[in-house]
Amino acid sequence: MKRGFEVSHANSGARGMRAILHRQIEAAITGLPRAHPTDEEIHEARKQMKAARATLRLLRPLLNETSYRSENRILRDAARALSAARDSTVLVKTLEELVERVPGKSTRKRLTAFEAQLQRDARRSRAQVARSGLRRSAAQLRTALQRVDSWLETEPAWDTVRRSLRDSYRKGRRCARCNARRLDDATLHEWRKRAKYLRSQLQVLAPVQHASLKSMADELRELTDQLGQEHDLAVLSELARQDGRHRVEGKANRELQRLIDKRRRKLRKRALRVGLPLYAEKPGHFAARLRGYVRVPM
Secondary structure (H helix, E strand, C coil): CCCCCCCCCCCCHHHHHHHHHHHHHHHHHHHCCCCCCCHHHHHHHHHHHHHHHHHHHHCHHHCCHHHHHHHHHHHHHHHHHHHHHHHHHHHHHHHHHHHCCCCCHHHHHHHHHHHHHHHHHHHHHHHHHHHHHHHHHHHHHHHHHHHHHHCCCCCCCHHHHHHHHHHHHHHHHHHHHHHHHCCCHHHHHHHHHHHHHHHHHHHCCHHHCCHHHHHHHHHHHHHHHHHHHHHHHHHHHHHHHCCCCCCCCHHHHHHHHHHHHHHHHHHHHHHHHHHHHHCCCCHHHHHHHHHHHCCCCC
16 A cells, blocks of 8 residues: 555544545545556556455445435546556466466467467557547546545544444455355456455555554455456356357367366465454444444544
């Protein structure tokens, strides 16, 4: 978490979160490359936009539902303008790692052709971002910044932040319990999103939080990494099976699917091993613990 994106004792609670949201959006605008974006530049810009959405969720109780949904949609769409380029690059890297483990020259050759198609997709996506995605994202972020600055002054109450954190934890816990009963692509993906939000929200509390919450944020990073890799493999698997230019035929597809399934099983086990203890306590207990940890009135 970059300096300036954390609350302090002097500027805490909902007022501090609003100031952080402003700085996060400003940083996302400043960080947008002007032309010919690299994969890393796109990744960093999207990360900042997602962090801003997580901070916005902490302020949700202070906004009416129409305003909240509008702000959230603008930030979401700003990130989506860059998403295709980042996602296609991730798929190439995911496939490259799998191809290295494939036995047989002919099978690898077929998968190399699939990889080449994904690389072409990635180049097209980056070109599209350079042509229009960057401008569209920048315009949406400027709109979001203007809207945040137009809000009425918020009260510096910690209770709003604490309730939002409790709700964020509750939603992630619900996903964790669903996946503990039955693993499912949709609920795994939802769990990843919820864990990412909570991690970003805990990070902005760094100067006023207990060490155990920093540890929790680190463990949430591990959880989201496992779930993110699992999701990338799921997308790659579907892409290789579908009709069209990406389809992988015959033995090559069977070998690819075997490797994907094996890797996904390992990642799911790791995610459950890391994630279930993180969401073991009840939301009310989590909120009570948070009240005791933060060294300012909540």
